[in-house]
Amino acid sequence: MAYTGQSLGTQGFGTGQGITAFASQAIKIVYGDLHEQLRDKNPALQFIEASASHITQNGKQVQFDTHIGRNSGIGARGLRENLPTAGAQKYKQANLYLKNLYGTIEVDGQLFEQAADNYNAFINVVDNEIKGLKRDLSQDLNRQIYGDGTGKLATVASVSGAVITVDSTNWLVEGMTISIRTSAGAARGTFGAGASSATPLYVTAVNSSTTFTVAKLSDGTAPTLTGVASTDIILRATANSSDAEFVDNYNKEWTGLGAIVKATGTLHDISASDYPVWAAKEYTSVGSLTELGLIQTVQAVDKKGGDVDVFLASPGVFNAYWSLLTSLRRFNDGTDLKGGQRAFTFTAAGKDISFVSDFAAPSGSLYALSSKELVVNRKKDWSWMDRDGSMWSRGSGTDSYKATIYQYSELGTYRRNAHAVMTGITEAGNSY
Numbered sequence: 001m002a003y004t005g006q007s008l009g010t011q012g013f014g015t016g017q018g019i020t021a022f023a024s025q026a027i028k029i030v031y032g033d034l035h036e037q038l039r040d041k042n043p044a045l046q047f048i049e050a051s052a053s054h055i056t057q058n059g060k061q062v063q064f065d066t067h068i069g070r071n072s073g074i075g076a077r078g079l080r081e082n083l084p085t086a087g088a089q090k091y092k093q094a095n096l097y098l099k100n101l102y103g104t105i106e107v108d109g110q111l112f113e114q115a116a117d118n119y120n121a122f123i124n125v126v127d128n129e130i131k132g133l134k135r136d137l138s139q140d141l142n143r144q145i146y147g148d149g150t151g152k153l154a155t156v157a158s159v160s161g162a163v164i165t166v167d168s169t170n171w172l173v174e175g176m177t178i179s180i181r182t183s184a185g186a187a188r189g190t191f192g193a194g195a196s197s198a199t200p201l202y203v204t205a206v207n208s209s210t211t212f213t214v215a216k217l218s219d220g221t222a223p224t225l226t227g228v229a230s231t232d233i234i235l236r237a238t239a240n241s242s243d244a245e246f247v248d249n250y251n252k253e254w255t256g257l258g259a260i261v262k263a264t265g266t267l268h269d270i271s272a273s274d275y276p277v278w279a280a281k282e283y284t285s286v287g288s289l290t291e292l293g294l295i296q297t298v299q300a301v302d303k304k305g306g307d308v309d310v311f312l313a314s315p316g317v318f319n320a321y322w323s324l325l326t327s328l329r330r331f332n333d334g335t336d337l338k339g340g341q342r343a344f345t346f347t348a349a350g351k352d353i354s355f356v357s358d359f360a361a362p363s364g365s366l367y368a369l370s371s372k373e374l375v376v377n378r379k380k381d382w383s384w385m386d387r388d389g390s391m392w393s394r395g396s397g398t399d400s401y402k403a404t405i406y407q408y409s410e411l412g413t414y415r416r417n418a419h420a421v422m423t424g425i426t427e428a429g430n431s432y
Contacts, residue, residue: 042142043358044312048411051310051371054378060098062377065091066268066414068275092275094268096377096412099254102404103137105129109399133405140236141254143171143360145411148258150185151249153178156232162204162222163213166234168363169206176203177217179237179248180228189227193237193248199223200239200246209363254411257312257367261421268412277304281420288426289320289366297368297420298348306370306418310354311346313366316427318357321346323428364425370418378409 055062069090077083107126115122154166178201180191187195200217207213216223217239237248263279264272272279281300286293298308344355384391385404392401
């Protein structure tokens with residue numbers, strides 16, 4: 001796509017302005033605010049950004065009090081009986097920490113030389129890179145919303161040659177560099193980030209909903225996956241062809257719905273076992289989707305003081321809902337979510353709930369969320385990293401330049417018990 005927007009005019013290279021400063025200015029004029037582009041066709045990200053509360057802080061964490069107990073100093077008494085012992089509301093401090101998110105592009109030094117004479121040529125190439133970065137960032141953040149914060153993309157079931165069988169390949173794509181760790185987080189042999197003499201792998205093919213093939217990043221040959229075992233986890237990673245700089249996302253991603261909407265475990269430094277009222281509602285091995293099951297899920301959350309206003313579901317579960325409507329000869333009008341995403345509505349407890357399909361949602365799952373209880377904490381929105389005066393920096397040891405956008409943020413909830421999840425739902429028409 002050729003650049004046809006605002007002219008750089010006399011601000012171009014050759015008027016006393018350095019070439020990296022010129023390139024930085026050119027990109028900012030063309031693209032301006034990257035944030036709005038990151039929401040395109042990613043339902044969960046779109047919903048979270050548009051509906052959740054937002055906190056902007058200068059520190060590395062946010063602290064807030066969450067209500068975990070009521071005043072017990074109430075009661076009915078007879079004549080001359082002792083009055084109720086004074087009580088108080090019970091609160092527990094929650095902590096929400098920031099995660100570091102990045103996206104980087106790289107262009108050849110020769111292109112920078114051409115930019116001095118023809119910035120349209122420069123813009124055309126960088127335009128494609130930024131479009132791709134924008135698309136990949138949005139898809140990955142949308143995926144992280146369903147994760148548990150560990151960065152786990154899949155769990156290994158078995159290995160045969162260079163083919164790995166996992167619970168689901170839904171979050172894996174061809175060309176992705178991966179790291180393999182044990183379920184406890186240790187590097188699995190040389191295939192995990194942080195291992196000495198590391199052997200980074202990449203996905204050469206996603207063969208089915210449960211199998212994929214890998215190769216060595218260094219030379220493209222098939223690896224001998226010695227030691228890779230059942231329950232190991234697959235993570236997104238980055239590395240270069242010489243096996244250096246092998247880093248993965250382990251425990252560095254957003255704390256997604258996989259950790260937030262749980263009946264067990266610790267979230268925001270509050271344990272569900274110590275404070276059972278903090279627990280979300282989980283329904284497992286649901287089987288066939290029914291209207292009654294959906295209604296009961298909403299009622300269970302509302303009983304805890306939540307206010308469910310959206311269902312986020314896998315396409316197969318969404319299709320099962322459509323099949324249910326068809327069997328009942330009932331068709332309700334669609335609705336627009338904040339941000340423009342279309343959805344069907346489900347009516348329960350006297351309110352309309354948006355029913356949204358999302359390819360990133362785990363198979364057989366449906367999340368019932370109270371959007372006002374979700375929160376995104378961030379210092380500021382996506383920004384180009386230009387603290388040294390330019391968004392471009394020299395590539396290490398190569399004739400190239402890199403530009404990075406970043407955001408320090410985290411997803412969380414004020415009330416864990418204001419959400420529920422249904423898993424193990426029998427899907428319909430999931431030929432995708």
